[in-house]
Amino acid sequence: MLLTVTTTHQPATDLGYLLHKHPDRVQEFTQSFGTVTVLYPEATVQRCTVALLLDVDPVRLARSRGRNAPDFSLAQYVNDRSYAASSLLSVAMADVFSTARSGRCDSRQELADSAIPLEIEVPVLPCRGGPAIAHRLFEPLGWTVEAEPVALDDAFPEWGDSRYVRLRLSGVVRLADALNQLHVLLPVLDESKHYWQGPDEVDKLLRSGEGWLTTHPDADLITRRYLGRRGALTRVALARLAELGDEVEEAVEPAEDEEALQPAEKRVPLNAQRHDAVHRVLLELGARSVIDLGCGPGQFLARLVQTPSFTRVAGSDVSTRSLQHASRRLHLDRMSERQAERVQLFQGALTYEDDRYAGFDAAVLMEVVEHVDASRLAALEHVVFGAARPGAVVVTTPNAEYNVLYDDLVGMRHPDHRFEWTRAELAEWSEHVGSTYGYAVELHGVGDVDDTWGSPTQMAVFTRAEGSDD
Numbered sequence: 001m002l003l004t005v006t007t008t009h010q011p012a013t014d015l016g017y018l019l020h021k022h023p024d025r026v027q028e029f030t031q032s033f034g035t036v037t038v039l040y041p042e043a044t045v046q047r048c049t050v051a052l053l054l055d056v057d058p059v060r061l062a063r064s065r066g067r068n069a070p071d072f073s074l075a076q077y078v079n080d081r082s083y084a085a086s087s088l089l090s091v092a093m094a095d096v097f098s099t100a101r102s103g104r105c106d107s108r109q110e111l112a113d114s115a116i117p118l119e120i121e122v123p124v125l126p127c128r129g130g131p132a133i134a135h136r137l138f139e140p141l142g143w144t145v146e147a148e149p150v151a152l153d154d155a156f157p158e159w160g161d162s163r164y165v166r167l168r169l170s171g172v173v174r175l176a177d178a179l180n181q182l183h184v185l186l187p188v189l190d191e192s193k194h195y196w197q198g199p200d201e202v203d204k205l206l207r208s209g210e211g212w213l214t215t216h217p218d219a220d221l222i223t224r225r226y227l228g229r230r231g232a233l234t235r236v237a238l239a240r241l242a243e244l245g246d247e248v249e250e251a252v253e254p255a256e257d258e259e260a261l262q263p264a265e266k267r268v269p270l271n272a273q274r275h276d277a278v279h280r281v282l283l284e285l286g287a288r289s290v291i292d293l294g295c296g297p298g299q300f301l302a303r304l305v306q307t308p309s310f311t312r313v314a315g316s317d318v319s320t321r322s323l324q325h326a327s328r329r330l331h332l333d334r335m336s337e338r339q340a341e342r343v344q345l346f347q348g349a350l351t352y353e354d355d356r357y358a359g360f361d362a363a364v365l366m367e368v369v370e371h372v373d374a375s376r377l378a379a380l381e382h383v384v385f386g387a388a389r390p391g392a393v394v395v396t397t398p399n400a401e402y403n404v405l406y407d408d409l410v411g412m413r414h415p416d417h418r419f420e421w422t423r424a425e426l427a428e429w430s431e432h433v434g435s436t437y438g439y440a441v442e443l444h445g446v447g448d449v450d451d452t453w454g455s456p457t458q459m460a461v462f463t464r465a466e467g468s469d470d
Contacts, residue, residue, distance in 0.1 A: 012048035103176035294368035298326025357388035
């Protein structure tokens, strides 16, 4: 199996720094199923290409299956794994380029954080659904896609095309994002994996999909294929994506081939219910100016901008990439001058005072506090409630008690959550914040209510108490 990555960013040999693999060396890495070789066919200031070659050992691969997964067919020895990109290549790439996938590069961190021109080629890739599915999955991520069908046999054109394509991607993309997208989408296109999938597979998907999967128009399809259409894992993954603010239409919707067997009932995703609840509270409060703290890619910001009664809207996030997504979602570059005057986006950390946070009727912390280290929570409280002091603050956060109702959920709902509160813990924190900074608080549930465990999301609405200083 072969994968090449080329850049024309100058000096192009900086690709070696980003991948932590020197262009002058040929390196080999042992995997449980074969050997990976990394080399640079070309390395000049103008153009640099790295090649990852995976040589699969079918005997070693068969033995790695373990005693509990016997396979007595010849398929474990006679197959396309020697040349066709699959989950084997995805796993090997993820391991060999693990530091690059994390976006870390001490000597070139600014470059690692930047989008650079990239060309990626996979000569032979199983593509269930044909070239159209490759375009459908990669183009929304900003790639120019060429997916040429590979003929079954050039000597017999009447036999038609095989299920393989030659894939070429070109675009200006951050290298870490490109590698993580390939890690997920190579096995998605193949729709097959060489290993048993356990509950930790959902965490792998969310980690590699961070920053792009939640906003992908085919996030549902990607999730189902990546998890091998295993219903329990898929339901957990889609529910957790909904928690992160994605646009999946239905977190527990059946697979396409099962839809005919299901009742024609349409449920509202939890994320949409959460947006509705917060939006309704802001209207009831009569807020005219609203700031979304930790706005992410701007899905709720778009809802605020579309509401005429909000005459001033701001969004802040620590991630510049998220703010770029938000800007594109809001079409800031196409807004009229009058419209643009009421919208502001800026980078900021909620644990440090910032004058730009102040002066709003209401602030929103939607699924934000659980991403803050417990030791830094007091700093966030001071910045938002003590220094910025909006007229109202709306906080939403997961209800940890409800987690028992998610099948196969291991740990918290997202690997980046530092904690998840029970209803009693949120009540205790809200009372502490309110009494410390002069706010009254009301607690509500959002989403389907379970008699024992409550709602999946809990919401605290803080309003500045009468007589508190302005």
